Amino acid sequence: MGVPTTAELENNSNQKKYTVNRTSKGDLVISKIVCGLLVLLAMILIALAALLTYFLLPYCPNEATPEALRKAVVKDGPARLPRSIQPLHYRLQIIPFLEEGNFTTNGAVQINVNVTESTNKIELNINDIEINQHSVAVKRVSDDKSVKVSDQKYDNESQKYIISLAESLKEGDQYQIAITYNGKLNDYMQGFYRSSYIDSNTKDVRWIASTQFSPTDARRAFPCFDEPSFKAKYTVSIARPSNMTSLSNMPKRESVVVVDRKDWIWDHFKETPQMSSYLVAFVVSDLQPFRFNSSEKLFTIWSRRDALEQTRLAMDIGPRILSYFERYFGIDYPLPKIDMVAVPDFGFNAMENWGLITFREAVLLFDEKISTVEDKRAVATVLAHELAHQWFGNLVTPKWWDDLWLKEGFASYLLYYGVNFVFPDWNILTEFIMTEVHKAFAIDSLKSTHPLTFTVHSTDEIRQMFDPISYSKGASIIRMINNFLGERTFKAGLIKYLHTFTYSNARRDDLWDVLTQQAHEDGNLHDDLSIKEIMDSWTVQSGFPVVTAVRNGKRVDVSQKRFTFDKSFAEDTLWWVPLSYTTDLRTNFDDTSPKQWLKKETGKNFEIEANRWWLVNPHQTGYYIVNYDEQNWRALTENIMSFPTTIKAQLISDSMDLARAGLLDYDIPLKLIKKHSLEDKDITFLPMHVAFTKFEYLYNVLYSTPAFGDFDIFLSTIFSFAFDNVDFEDSPTHPYLVQRIRRTVIKWACKRPETRCVATARHRFRNLMSGQGSQEITANTQETIFCTAIREGSEPEWNFAYEQYLTTTSISEKETILNALGCASKPWLLSRYLDYMIKNESGIRKQDGPRVFRAVASNYIGQSIAFNFLLTNWKQINEYYGSAFNTISKMVEDLTIFMNTESQLEELLKFRKENWDSLGASAQAFDNAVEIVKNNINWMKINYRSVEKWLQDHNDHYVI
Incomplete structure (x- = not known):
């Protein structure tokens, strides 16, 4: 039946209209005295209203600020730029001063623009830039006639520079705007910023200047029209010391000596294609190249000299993934080269700048002896994500940030195709529901979540869009579209979309139109129906549905409602839900096309x-979870071992989430997981990993309760086969899934003190401390061994590990040790560790601050210490880390891991209220955190006693 044949949409025609009519008796005349009295009366009433609002508006200490009030306040606005001027071409010259130590820049920019509507003002975006006002000049291109500048001013709140003109620029004419300016090489990893590393041979500090312009920081490097729809061409020139190199989006055209500076070179780069300002990039450094010439396109990776060998994995798979995407889209990569740079300090994992992709070192460098299997997976997935962006994001760009998912969702979805091509033995497509769907569910199950598409105005709101909703939910609904349209139609539609909007911008409705046209051509969609009708319910509405399926004889009754962990929450949101299913009588797990629709x-x-069981939404191709009647849940549990691994993982995840939300008795998921775990003699990675992930919530919420002992026994019993049969004997030659299983199993096996796992970990760590046995600690076991030894030990173990962190040259090992250092059981060690987060001399880079904070906050002993640290140092932390990359947001969200009491909620609400004016981009994180703690409190009230009793009733023998 496929896609539905009719549209049943709510009628929105009943909209009231109001008119104001002029009286026929002429104009109303008011005397000056009466007018003055009316003005005075109005002012008195306004003041009185303000006072009444202040004193009478209720303050509820246990409730979040009402959403309507919170959303009404727009801070840090930049208002959108006018559409009267369109940039055509930038001629940018910039000099970064690194070796002088003052970390500034000198720049000059000439912007050729087209006037689409007469105006006497030019508005540009700038931030933290000082304009040389005497340099500002405007002239008409056709005759070089100057236009007099009458006024210039900064608007810091909206991040604009406004140039007023003595005469209007004429519609249809082209003009050139010339500006020289000074900027800063900041250390916030935003705009044009500075980074550094220590030369392993000379021990000298080596400085780097690199860029991170997405989403709104090109304006920190040069005055520009810093919105994605203002596409233009760029010709860039970079000055650099002769002992360094420079890179930009395009290859160099020529290099010449700087006339007035000894030993300096100007590098002039070729003109770029049409592109958005956030994709412009340049790097000045002494990093070294590793080159590969593929299909006449130069593919180069740049890194520190002593890390060049660690670029081999990326160099091996990068060109292959690029070629795969060229074939998949039927569109050649349009630039003549790709440079990929491992930057020592980097806020995101990577940035897809066209032709010059920048990376955090940890996701580009890989050492077979020191890096983990998770590190290898990260290199492959991040690389594939950024290469997918060269089409989705760079070639075709969203018109505005409200459609961020149009690039991030597609890159997050398509990366699985690219990785599966280079590593088919990983079977990574089966991991999609675990790493994308379930990740999105975790945020989207909150009332405080946001739609995929919603209006954003301020830089803070734009930054908050970079979250699992845009990335993982975006990828999940794209996968759903692919499933109900079919791969052939979906792929043909994407290719048509890319061709239609090449070098331009698009909105989601543009994608819907193209997919609808393709589906109609292929006969996969009824002529009266559009993709927009279906997909608007998924993109402009928050959340996702739980579909309840109850069998009555030969019929199944299905219903939908929004799923949240708050049982009391009621909302009448409805979706177009594709219903696929299979049964024990007609079993076909591979047929996931919709047979019915809600x-x-x-x-x-x-x-x-069906006879005994039926299954809705196999492989979770639809973005929703399913609840069944008890009889079917029991039948699914009984037959769990006969299902594919993705369906096992789906049933484990759905049942645990339903129980957490109070929609299913915990007896169902606990028995389902027990049966699978006790009978899974192959130790299957995906369902086991999902089970541990879901158990982590119970582990944390029960940790300080009397029930935890029984829960701990329950875990150790049902996973006893895995704990007994997975050891520390790890090798990089072992298959991918074997390595991932080992990391997961020993991490959980070593959580319990006085076990064989703990004894082995401590023994191997002691041997390492004594100068022997380093070969006993492999990459995939290092974090668990270090964490266990530090947890069970004291200051000597912690100091030894920290010294290892400072001395190792492996970025992968540094991240592993940072995670382990938060396992300490001594509160003062954890306090010291957090203090290191805000000290440059500690050796901990700013990019790793959230990792340090999470390591402490996820330690039960460290949770309150982390909260107090954030509370006490809020202002300093915000100044130290800045507003980008959701750094503070990540810390706020990590606070909730063990919070489940009213007093903890009150402290969190008080914290938010006292810092209301400085929340910035962390406002959404606070909303999420408050809701999570409330849900935890409700869980304790509603579920704790029943879970405790269940564990007590089953603690003698864990069998079904």
């Missing part, structure tokens, strides 16, 4: 051929 309706019923 067309924005609360429910329906249909016949089904």
Whole structure:
């Protein structure tokens, strides 16, 4: 049946309209005295209203600020730029001063623009830039006639520079705007910023200047029209010391000596294609190249000299993934080269700048002897994500940040295709529901979540869009579209979309139109139906549905409602839900095309051929979870071992989430997981990993309760086969899934003190401390061994590990040790560790601050220490880390791991209230955190006693 054949949409025609009519008796005349009295009366009433609002508005200490009030306040605005001027071409010259130590820049920019509507003002974006006002000049291109500048001013709140003109620029004419300016090489990893590393041979500090312009920081490097729809061409020139190199989006055209500076070179780069300002990039450094010439396109990776060998993995798979995407899209990569740079300090994992992709070192460098299997996976997935962006994001760019998912969702989805091509033995496509769907569910199950598409105005709101909703939910609904349209139609539609909007911008409706046209051509969609009708319910509405399926004889009744962990929350949101299913009588797990649809309706019923069990939404291709009647849940549990691994993982995840939300008795998921774990003699990675992930919530919420002892026994018993049969004997030659299983199992096996796992970990760590046995600690076991030894030990173990962190040259090992250092059981060690986060001399880079904070906050002993640290140092932390990359947001979200009491909620609400004016980009994180703690409190009230009793009733023998 495929896609539905009719649209049943809510009628929105009943909209009231109001008119104001002029009286026929002429104008109303008011005397000056009466007018003055009216003004005075109005001012008195306004003041009185303000006082009444202040004193009478209720303050509820246990409730978040009402959303309507919170959303009404827009801070840090930059208002959108006018559309009267369109940039055509930038001629940018910039000199970064690194070796002088003052970390500034001198720049000059000439912007050729087209005037689409007459105006006497030019508005540009700038931030933390000082304009040389005497240099500002405007002239008409056709005759070089100057236009007099009458006024210039900064608007810091909206991050604009406004140039007023003595005469209007004429519609249809082209003009040139010339500006010289001074900027800063900041250490916030935003704009044009500075980074550094220590030369391993000379021990000298080596400085680097690099860029991170996404989403709104090109304006920190040069005055520009810093919105994605203002595409233009760029010709860039960079001055550099002769002992360094420079890179930009395009290859160099020529290099010449700087006339007035000894030993300096100007590098002039070729003109770029049409592109958005956030994709412009340049790097000045002494990093070294590793080159590969593929299909006449130069593919180069740049890194520190002593890390060049660690670029081999990326160099091996990068050109292959690029070629795969060229074939998949049927569109050649349009630039003549790709440079990929491992930057020592980097806020995101990577940035897809066209032709010059920048990376955090940890996701580009890989050492077979020191890096883990997770590190290898990260290199492959991040690389594939950024290369997918060369089409989705760079070639075709969203018009505005409200459609961020149009690039991030596609890159997050398509990366699985690229990685599967180079590593087919990983079977990574089966991991999608674990790493994307379930990740999105975790945020989207909150009332405080946001839609995929919603209006954003301020830089803070734009930065908050870079979250699992845009990335993982975006990828999940794209996968859903692919599933109900079919791969052939979906792929053909994407290619048509890319061709239609090449070098331009698009909105989601543009994608819907192209996919609808393709689906109509292929006969996969009824002529009266559009993709927009279906998909707007998924993109402009928050959350996702739980579909309840209850069998009555030969018929199944299905209904939908929004899923949240707050049982009391009621909302009448409805979606177009594709319903695929399979049964024990007609078993076909691979047929996931929709057989029925819920067309924005609360429910329906249909016949089904089943004897014992039936399964809705196999492989979770639809972005929703499913609840069944108890009889079917019992039958699914009984047959769990006969299902594919993705469906096992789906049932484990759905049942645990339903129980957490109070929609299912915990007896169902606990028995389902028990049966699978006790009978899974192959130790299957995906369902086991999902089970541990879901158990982590119970582990944390029960940790300080009397029930935890029974829960701990329950875990150790049902996973006893895995704990007994997975050892520390790890090798990089072992298959991918074997390595991932080992990392997961020993991490959980060593959580319990006085076990064989703990004894082995401590023994191997002591041997390392004594100068022997380093070969006993492999990459995949190092974090668990270090964490266990530090947890069970004291200051000597912690100091030894910290010294290892400072001395190792492996970025992968540094991250592993940073995670382990937070395992300490001594509060003062954890306090010292957090203090190191805000001290440059500690050796901990700013990019790793969130990792340090999470390591402490996820330690039960460290949770309150982390909260107090954030509370006490809020202002300093914000100044130290800046507003980008959701750094502070990540810390706020990590606070909630063990919070489940009213007093903890009150402290969190008080913290938010006292820092309301400085929340910035962390406002959404606070909303999420407050809701999570409330849900935890409700869980304790509703579920704790029943879970405790269940564990007590089953603690003698864990069998079904």
